[in-house]
Amino acid sequence: MKAIVYRDNGGPDVLRLVERDLPVPGPGEVRVRIAVSGVNPTDWQARSGAAGPKRFPEVTPHLDGAGVIDAVGEGVDQSRVGQRVWLFMAAAGRPTGTAAEFTVVPAEQAVPLPDAAGFDVGASLGVPALTAHRALTVAEDGPSRLRPGALDGRVVLAAGGAGAVGHAVIQLARWAGATVVSTVSGPEKARLATAAGAHHVINYREGDPAAEIRKVAPDGVDIVAEVALGANLALDLAVLRTRGTISTYANDGGKPVELDVLRNMVLNARFQFLVLYTAGPEVRAAAAEDVAAAVRDGALPVGEEHGLPLVRFPLDRTADAHRAVEGGAVGKVLVDVAW
Template sequence: MRAIVYTDKGDSTALTLTERETAQPGPGEVRVRIHVSGVNPTDWKARAATGAPMPFEEIVPNQDGAGVVDAVGDGVEGLQVGDRVWVHLAAHQRPTGTAQDFTVVPASRAVRLPDGVGFDVAASLGVPAMTAHRALTVHEHGPARLSPGALAGRTVLVQGGAGAVGHAAIQLAAWAGATVITTVSTGAKERLARAAGAHHVFQYPDDRLAERILEVAPSGVDQVVEVSPASNAALDVAVLANHGSIAYYANDKGDAFTIPIMPSFAKNARWQGLLLYTVGEDALTAAAEDVTAALEDDALPVGEHAGLPLTWFPLEETAAAHDAVERGAIGKILIRVLSDD
C-alpha cells in the first residue's frame, strides 16, 4: 500500500511517499480503507517540532480521515467490514495516521457514519469538531452534552469564526440552540461565518468591538470559544456574563496572555484550556457521539456554501497540503487518497 512517512522532524520536505505492507488489526482494532485524509495545524506542527524527539522511528501523519472498514480485530463490537466511518486521533500515541491507503486504529477512534454523509464532511470532523464540542461543554452551569435545545437561551461568542474549529463551533452551537456571535478579520470571512450559521458577525480590529457585542448580547456572553487568548483576553472578560466560560484551544498571536484579574473574578469567570490529546476518553466518547448526532441532523455541512471551502490534494502531494495549512489557508485542506472517490 502507499503511505506518506517521515523519519525525522523538519519542514514538509521530510514527507516522502513509499510502499508499505498493509497492517493487520489486532484485538480491539479495525483497519480502515482511507478515502479522504484531513489535515489540521496539529499535523504539520507535530512534524515540524524539531525540539521534540521522534516518538517512533517512522510516522505516517494526519489525525483525521474517513473511509470504509475492511478488517476487524478480535473483540470489536459495533463495527463490521463494510461500515463507512469517520476517523479521529488516528496518530495519537501511534505511528500511523490517515495519510495512507489503509490505517489501523482502535475501534473507538472509528465512528460509523450516518447514511448519506459524504467522506468530505467526515474527514473534516475529528480535531476541529471534537475541539469545538469540548469548548461548548465546559461551562460551570452548562450542559456536558450537546443536542438540539441543549444551549437554548445561551449566547456563544466564537472568536475566529472562519477557522476550522470556529466553523464547527458555530455549527454545533447553532444546532444546540444558542445565539451565536463570531468575530472575523475580513469581509470574505464574514460571508463564510454567516454561511456557517452565525447570527451576528463582527469584524476586527474595532475599538468598539466590545460595545457592539454587548449591543446584541446586553446580558453578556455565556460561553467563549477562543483561538487567541493573547489578543482577546480583555475583550472576552469585558463581554462575559457572570459565571461565563472562556475555553481556549490555541495560541494564535502569542504563547502567553494576561487576564484582567478583578473583572475576571468579579464575574466568576472560568478559564478552561483544552487539548484533545489529554482531555480523556470520556470527553472524546461524548464528543464523537454528539458530533455523529449532529451529522444525522445534517448540521455539519462543508463547502463554500456552508462556510468551509474545501481544497483538495492527491496523496502524493501531502507535503503541499501541509504547507497550505501552515500558511493559513482558509477552509479545510483534504487529501483524496482513493482517487475514484
C-alpha cells in the same frame, strides 16, 4: 499500499511517499481503507517537532480521515466490515495516521458515517469538531453534552468563525440552540461565518466590537470559544457575563496573556484551556457520540456554501497540504487518497 511517512522531524520536505505492507488489525481494532485524510495544525506541529520529538522510528501523519472498514480484529463485530466511518485521533500515540491508503485504529475511534454525509464531511470532523464540542461543554452551569436544545437561551461567541474549529463551534452551538456571535477580520471571512450559521457576525477590526456584541447580549456572553487568547482577551472580558467561560484552544499570533486578577475575580470568570490529547477518553467518547448525532441531523456540512472552503491535494502532494495549513489557508485542507 501507498503511505506518506517521515523519519525525522523537520519541514514539509521530510514527508515521503512510500510503499508499505498492508496493516493487520489487532484485537479491538479495525482497518480502514482511507478515502480522504484531514490535515490539522497539530499534524504539522507533530511533524516539525514543535509538539515534541517523534516517538516512533517512522510516522505516517494525520489524526483525522474518512473511509470504509475493510477488516476487523478479534473482538470486533464482523458486521462492521463495509461500514463507512470517520476517524479521530488516528495518529495519537500510534505511528500510523490517515495519510495512507489503509490505516488501523481502535474500533471506537472509527465512528459510523451516515450515507447522506460524504467523506469530505467525515474527514473534516475529528480534531475541529471534538475541540468545538469540548469548548461548548465546560461551563460551570452549562451542559456537559450537546443535543438540540442543550444551549437554549445561551449566547456563544465564536472567535475566528472562518477557521475549522470556529466553523464547528458555530455549527454545533447553533444545532444545540444557542444564539451564535462570531468575530472575524474582514468581509470574506464574515461571509464564511454567516454561511456556517452564525446569527451575528462582527468585524473586530472596525468600530466598537464590544458594544456591537453587547447589543446582542446585554447581560454578556455565556461561552467564548477562543482561538487567539492573547490578542482577544480584552474583548472577551468586555463582553463576558458574570460566571461566564472562556474556552481557549489556541493562541494564534502568540501574544502573551496577561490577567487582571481582580477583574476576573469580580466576574467569577472561568478559563478552560483545552487540547484533545489530555482531555481524557471519556470526554472524547462523549464528544464523538454528540458529533455523530449532529452529523446524522445534517448539522455539520462543509464546503464553500457552508462556510468552510475545501482545499484539496492528492496523496503525493501531502507536503503541499502541510504547507497550506502552516501558511494559514482559509478553510479545511484535505488529502485525497486514490482508490
